[in-house]
Amino acid sequence: MFSTLHRKSLPLSLGLLLTGLSTGAMAASATTAVDIGATPASQNVQVTWVLKLRNQAALEDYIRQTVTPGSAHYQQFLTTSQFAQQYGANDSDISRVQTYLQKQGLSSQILPSHLAIRTSGTTAQLNALFNTSIHTYVSRETGHPFHKPATTAQIPSAIADVVDVASGLSNELTYRPHLVSSSAFTALNVQSPKTNALSAKTSGSNGNPTASGVPGEYTVGDVANFYNINPLYKRGVVGKGSTVAIVTLSNFYPSDATTYWSDIGLATKPNRITQVHMDGGGAIDDGSSETSIDVEQSGGIAPYANIIVYDAPNAGNGFVDAFAQAVSDNIADSISTSWGLPEIFNFAALNVEGASDTDTTDVGDLRAFHSIFLEAAVQGQSLFAAAGDSGAYDTVSDLGAGTAPGDYTAPLTVDSPASDPYITASGGTTTPYSYAFGTGPTKSITQESVWGWDYLQNYFDTYIGPNVVNLFSVGGGGGVSVYWHTPFYQVLTHGIRRSEPNQSLVYNDPVAGPTPLLILPSRFSGRNVPDISLNADPETGYIFVSTYDGGLNSGEGGTSFVAPQLNGITALLRQSSGHRIGLWNPQIYALQNVFGYGPFSAFNSIRAGDNWFYYGQPRYNQGAGIGSLDVANLDLFLRSGF
Structure with a gap:
């Protein structure tokens, strides 16, 4: 065979x-990559907003119980909707984030888990939203182009209490x-x-x-x-x-x-x-x-x-x-x-x-x-x-x-x-x-x-x-x-x-x-x-x-x-x-x-x-x-x- x-x-x-x-150096791009300037303002960039968990300590305790024989919640796993209700962002916080994004001209989609919101926008929109400037770089070793903020991106203060991570502003790292x-x-x-x-x-x-x-x-x-x-x-x-x-x-x-x-x-x-x-x-x-x-x-x-x-x-x-x-x-x-x-x-x-x-x-x-x-x-x-x-x-x-x-x-x-x-x-x-x-x-x-x-x-x-x-x-x-x-x-x-x-x-x-x-x-x-x-x-x-x-x-x-x-x-x-x-x-x-x-x-x-x-x-x-x-x-x- x-x-x-x-x-x-x-x-x-x-x-x-x-x-x-x-091989090419990903961790040291500041040293080994060339900044070729601001990314075109019209370029589309996808961003996923990961929302902060509610009651994380209680969540971790519940997880421990699900896999501990004799515990009250042993093997009592939750559905996605139950997770969303108990540990995901609440409806009012989700609405606040989506309304804010809409005012910036960005549409959004919430996952059923209430854990993440997906959106996309132009570089110009995201520069304004995150108070940064997204630039394009080229790796000296590999010639691989990528974009990332040239200065520290800041999650808008109006929603910073709800949002934990904004993933996607940089595509420098590849797995x-x-x-x-x-x-x-x-x-x-x-x-x-x-x-x-x-x-x-x-x-x-x-x-x-x-x-x-x-x-x-x-x-x-x-x-x-x-x-x-x-x-x-x-x-x-x-x-x-x-x-x-x-x-x-x-x-x-x-x-x-x-x-x-x-x-x-x-x-x-x-x-x-x-x-x-x-x-x-x-x-x-x-x-x-x-x-x-x-x-x-x-x-x-x-x-x-x-x-x-x-x-x-x-x-x-x-x-x-x-x-x-x-x-x-x-x-x-x-x-x-x-x-x-x-x-x-x-x-x-x-x-x-x-x-x-x-x-x-x-x-x-x-x-x-x-x-x-x-x-x-x-x-x-x-x-x-x-x-x-x-x-x-x-x-x-x-x-x-x-x-x-x-x-x-x-x-x-x-x-x-x-x-x-x-x-x-x-x-x-x-x-x-x-x-x-x-x-x-x-x-x-x-x-x-x-x-x-x-x-x-x-x-x-x-x-x-x-x-x-x-x-x-x-x-x-x-x-x-x-x-x-x-x-x-x-x-x-x-x-x-x-x-x-x-x-x-x-x-x-x-x-x-x-x-x-x-x-x-x-x-x-x-x-x-x-x-x-x-x-x-x-x-x-x-x-x-x-x-x-x-x-x-x-x-x-x-x-x-x-x-x-x-x-x-x-x-x-x-x-x-x-x-x-x-x-x-x-x-x-x-x-x-x-x-x-x-x-x-x-x-x-x-x-x-x-x-x-x-x-x-x-x-x-x-x-x-x-x-x-x-x-x-x-x-x-x-x-x-x-």
Whole structure:
């Protein structure tokens, strides 16, 4: 069934990384972008106004109760209208905002959740409204044009008590799909096919018939074998009655998913994919493979679940709008995204070592996502986000790292939106396998490990030659947020850490020399990520189908596989339990804190490997989180109310 396999070409940033070059600098646009003047006054700009929540403390308490057995509101999730009535903006405040916008010549549309108002206007209108001047800039590195306010935009005082965030005035930041390919190593002459050290687990009467058992060509059937999903399938649990949603920033060809399922011999519900194009929809572009993978993986794990794909442009308020719509629609029981960017790219300034989150500015999208995720949690929608593919140093995928002029330092950082406390950060592991390159010996990874390509870096440096490739810092994202405080569900978890000292983002300006851009908080008591990890190493990676990338491909990995896999697993758990699962995090941390690891645990401890800084441990660790899953055991706990 794998007769026509292609190796996907490397994403631009990784390709440059492998040759020792840095990529375009998004966080330092003031230094690396050219201001070409005021944006034309007639240009249309879309803005989403995220409104302030009412009774947020009560909302957070209610969310906690929905996922705490024995609480008064356990599994009593709210509808969108109930959320709007209790926690969204009230009718009078909404009317005041819409009336104000109308007086400025702007039409508006309120979401049913009462959480956001969408509007658009000309640059001239928005300049007047926000008391700023929107300019157009061009990146020196990439030539990419974007617009943003040249001076700090101010929310009008007449509505500032109602509006929390205005998203979309800038389209400088673009999110990246968390995909990594192993194709860089084909030129290093792999000696022999890689072997699967879990062969006993992937064969025989208990094995999944759609599994390949071949590292780099794994399917959703192999995921079922690795993480004990097959007992659910044998009970007829295949996602019936469940709906999963994908939030993405590229359009795709739905036939990719149906071809993938057919190629691996998987029976699925027909005609189950619905597309919702937000703000004109995403483009068919380099991110289209990501969307195909998300649908193939989530829908392959839960073959009879319905699938809704919310796609939006990768600019401005597109990501916020897609998430807000998916949550406000409240059709999907679970939602995943495989896009993100370094959390610190949302900061305009962190001025002093040891600063608190109140010292950050321009973190609007972090706050916007947080409100949306709170709504999802109280409605019982489980959320998942890829934790990133640059190990403990999340900026390296975008900025590179080095000491030469034009290079950036690599501070310990985490990815957003995975760092938000109300979404489940999906990390990456390497499953056992054997490998060899060039004239080097065969080596083996004998236990599931934190994914970090330093094990390959060491191999190449030793047996192929130093500096042949630079793999720093490819691996599963993880670390400590310097914006979000440690959430309640991590407080009692052994292994939770504070942020490290002496972390800063410095640009080595060719003229001015080392220029500090951000000095990150030291020993900040922050949210730790990831939460849960599954196989993501491209060397033990997967096949996928993408028309954009030429059809059937192999050797792909990244945490972008893990988020949709957890999405599909949630659809199975939803069918098995008969109700929505809700926010995973408080439930899985409670299970781990109480029951630990062992043959009846819902989790496998990840004790080996590292993501270039954080090491596997027989406890929570910032390389793999709680660990990987035993889905059948997790299902038993959830059905019993543990």
